Amino acid sequence: MRTIEYLTSPELAGLYWPGVVTGMIVGVLGGLLSVLVVLKRLAFIGQGVSHAAFGGVGLAYLLGVTGATRAGAGTLLAIVLGFSVAAALGIAWLSSRRGTRTDTAIGIVLALSMALGFVLLREAGVRAAAAGRAAPPDIESVLFGSIVSVGWGDALVGGAGLLVVGLTMFWLRRPMLFWAFDEEACEAFGAPGARMKLVLLVLLALAVVVTVKLAGVVLATALFVLPGAIALRLSDRLATVVGVSVGAGLVGVLGGLVLSFELNRQGGPMIVLVLIALYALSALAGLVRIRSSAPA
Amino acid sequence: MSETTPDHTEPAIEMRSVSFTYPRAPMGAGERGPAIEDVSLVVERGERLGILGPNGGGKSTLLKLIVGLLSGASGEIRVLGRTAREASRLGLIGYVPQKVGAELEFPLSVRQVVAMGASAGLSPLRRMPKGRQAQVDRAIELVGAHDLRDRAIGRLSGGQLQRVMIARALACDPKILVLDEPMVGIDIEGQRRFADLIQRLSSELGLTIVIVSHDLRTVATGCDRVACLHRSLHYHAAPGGLTPAVLAEVFTHDLEGVFGEVHIDAHRAEDCPDPGRHHKPHSCDGRDHANDGGTP
Incomplete structure (x- = not known):
């Protein structure tokens, strides 16, 4: 098994372990957030938010910020986070105006981020070459992620992100659940409803930033949709759904990484494929469950 | 306040x-x-x-x-x-909306939904006090939904769902x-049960x-x-x-x-x-x- 070899050999362990640990963190994050994303039909917004990270990476490298030094990595992170949060708020703002539908708003923000990301990364590449600086990462690895680019600093940031997301969701569990279930009634009962969507979008942006290096801009969304979709196929009890969702996120990430080691392929796509296989299984199991519980 | x-x-x-x-x-x-x-x-x-x-x-x-x-x-x-x-x-004020905002495959039981009405303004660190728990049970009792309390919210008829929504409104006393x-x-x-219920809520x-x-x-x-x-x-x-x-x-x-x-x-x-x-x-x-x- 290559997996065991990679993770135990002294030369390679340092290269892969940070990615594995970050992957576990990301799996839990995806499990927690995806339930609400699916229930509130925010999958497409998640897509917009995660693609915005691409624009952020482009801008950072154009400004000469690279992840090589600790300060550089921090600045890079801040810029990408800024872009994703701005995209989240931008989508919320655009779609709150009458006349712009949410999906239109997302379409606009998504296209803008992608176009900006490409242009800026290419430009950064040209400038870096001229100035003799290190080249920016190739576009493919930004789009689809690369486990070897993930370092212990990223794992640390991921852990902090998980802490922030977890604590916020615990703190706001009642209004958030009420808002998710019944937006209008939530306000009428005197609970803060309208703010919950913004909170969720910002948490999503944060989670995306933690995820992109590993799974890439394009595939990060899968982690914020599929675990919840899988869990909701299997149960209608909240505690079970959240538990299964976190489990699916973990199995998806770890399974995907093992596959990527064994087959010597990139991690991001493998994670997505494993999650989709799990979804297919859950859909099948869901069908069986419905059939067996249907009245004769 | x-x-x-x-x-x-x-x-x-x-x-x-x-x-x-x-x-x-x-x-x-x-x-x-x-x-x-x-x-x-x-x-x-x-x-x-x-x-x-x-x-x-x-x-x-x-x-x-x-x-x-x-x-x-x-x-x-x-x-x-x-x-x-x-x-x-x-x-x-207890508010009973015409429609529930969420799709009804929401993974919540009847009791969890009714409890939302009692916990909307509760501090995040507090568990729901005994008095409010009792109020939740009383509200479920009042609308005659005792047998449904553990049922998933998505598995109710229109009339049952309405009574649950009334119970949620009553849960905040x-x-x-x-x-x-x-x-x-x-x-x-x-409709007949609804008319009876309104009559009872008014007189009792x-x-x-x-x-x-x-x-x-x-x-x-x-x-x-x-x-x-x-x-x-x-x-x-x-x-x-x-x-x-x-x-x-x-x-x-x-x-x-x-x-x-x-x-x-x-x-x-x-x-x-x-x-x-x-x-x-x-x-x-x-x-x-x-x-x-x-x-x-």
Whole structure:
């Protein structure tokens, strides 16, 4: 098994372990957030938010910020986070105006981020070459992620992100659940409803930033949709759904990484494929469950 | 929050010259202008008021003003001597929306949904106090949903879901219960149970009840007084005085709204209000409303 070899050999362990640990963190994050994303039909917004990270990476490298030094990595992170949060708020703002539908708003923000990301990364590449600086990462690895680019600093940031997301969701569990279930009634009962969507979008942006290096801009969304979709196929009890969702996120990430080691392929796509296989299984199991519980 | 003792001589709801214009016309609505205009209305404690009017006549606007979902109306609105927003924050109003916002595959049990009504304003670190737990159980008991308490919210009939929504409203121990179009989508058995329940809530708990409907029968059967609203108030007295002339005036622009496609259904004559209690209302000539069982 290559997996065991990679993770135990002294030369390679340092290269892969940070990615594995970050992957576990990301799996839990995806499990927690995806339930609400699916229930509130925010999958497409998640897509917009995660693609915005691409624009952020482009801008950072154009400004000469690279992840090589600790300060550089921090600045890079801040810029990408800024872009994703701005995209989240931008989508919320655009779609709150009458006349712009949410999906239109997302379409606009998504296209803008992608176009900006490409242009800026290419430009950064040209400038870096001229100035003799290190080249920016190739576009493919930004789009689809690369486990070897993930370092212990990223794992640390991921852990902090998980802490922030977890604590916020615990703190706001009642209004958030009420808002998710019944937006209008939530306000009428005197609970803060309208703010919950913004909170969720910002948490999503944060989670995306933690995820992109590993799974890439394009595939990060899968982690914020599929675990919840899988869990909701299997149960209608909240505690079970959240538990299964976190489990699916973990199995998806770890399974995907093992596959990527064994087959010597990139991690991001493998994670997505494993999650989709799990979804297919859950859909099948869901069908069986419905059939067996249907009245004769 | 500073809790001043409300004056017990204050009426439940008092509106003086209330007008409301939406800042921008809702999408699809062609005309602008006030949604409601110069409405003055007093609802005494313990009273059951029906607000009748055509679709688009301002009923929902009036209701949203009462439960504090809309603000910025001119004139004065007092709910138990407080502003509407304050009253809803203190749980003085229980609101039963026409539809639940969420899709119903939401992974919550009936009890979890009802508990939302009791925990909306609770501090995040506190568990729900015993007293409120008991109130939740009592609310479920009151609406006769005890057998359903562990059932997933998605596995209820229209009538059962409505009773659960009423229980959620009762869970915050309100003084006023506000219901939006309660008969829409409810079958005949459900409608009968609903009428009984409203009767009991009024006599046993002394609740002030406000029912908004476009359906004459809904308000004629269970209410002490009826207010006919079409932008402004056209009638405000006992249902017995509702003559075809008054109704024609209120529904001039939208007779379909109240009568739907009128058809004869002699079997439903027993659904008519007790003739001894009021004069025989207009709708009880053996006719019925085609859209009782569906969406308007």
